[in-house]
Amino acid sequence: MRIAIGSDHAGFQYKQLIAAHLRAAGHEVVDFGTDSEASVDYPLFIRPTALAVARGECERGIVLGGSGNGEAMTANRVHGVRCALCWNVESARLGREHNNANMISLGQRMMDEATALAIVDTWLATPYEGGRHDRRLAQIDDGPTS
Numbered sequence: 001m002r003i004a005i006g007s008d009h010a011g012f013q014y015k016q017l018i019a020a021h022l023r024a025a026g027h028e029v030v031d032f033g034t035d036s037e038a039s040v041d042y043p044l045f046i047r048p049t050a051l052a053v054a055r056g057e058c059e060r061g062i063v064l065g066g067s068g069n070g071e072a073m074t075a076n077r078v079h080g081v082r083c084a085l086c087w088n089v090e091s092a093r094l095g096r097e098h099n100n101a102n103m104i105s106l107g108q109r110m111m112d113e114a115t116a117l118a119i120v121d122t123w124l125a126t127p128y129e130g131g132r133h134d135r136r137l138a139q140i141d142d143g144p145t146s
Contacts, residue, residue, distance in 0.1 A: 001124070004058035006032035006049030007108075008042035008071070011064025014108040014116050018062060021117055030058055046074040053102055054080035061103040062120065068107035075103050082140070084123075087111065092119040096126035098133050 003022055007015035012034055019029045032049040034040045046063045053061040061083070063071040068085050075083035083103035084095030087110055095101035104123050106116055 001060060002028045002030065002058045004030045004032060004049045004052040004061040005063070006045040006061075006071075007034060007064035008045060008066075009034060009037045009039050010066030011068075011071070011106070011108045012037050014106060014113065015062075015064050017113060018064070018106075018116065018120055021120065042070055043074045046071045047078065050075040050078040050081045050083070050103060054078045059102075060124070063103065063105045064108055065105070066107055066109045068105040068110065072105035075105060079141075082137070086119045086123065088115065089118050089122045092123040093126050096123055097129045100128040100133070100137060 065071040072085040084101035086092040
């Protein structure tokens with residue numbers, strides 16, 4: 001799978017960790033930066049990551065920051081992106097099963113490394129349920145049906 005990844009300075013360490021983990025698992029990783037822990041403005045790195053997913057250049061995307069909140073908000077401004085802010089394995093599983101999340105956002109300051117990797121693995125392995133959730137996703141993308 002081709003996976004886009006991007007972070008700000010506060011998510012840089014986990015971005016590096018997750019990218020290496022994904023490559024070791026056989027995935028192709030497209031890194032949109034940043035490239036250090038020097039302070040940066042996260043939208044400059046998160047938006048290009050989300051655009052790559054929305055355009056179909058990458059199948060999924062992962063964004064990281066200190067809390068993951070701003071990164072999720074930025075990614076979700078891109079039409080076609082469904083970025084789940086994940087804080088544990090259950091939130092990652094439900095983000096895929098119910099919301100067909102094509103991106104996740106993680107907060108480096110909110111979890112340990114093992115949790116971050118478990119979230120990524122769960123999100124990648126979990127299929128979308130479809131069914132009743134399709135109607136809801138259409139409402140997200142196109143507005144309510146009634």
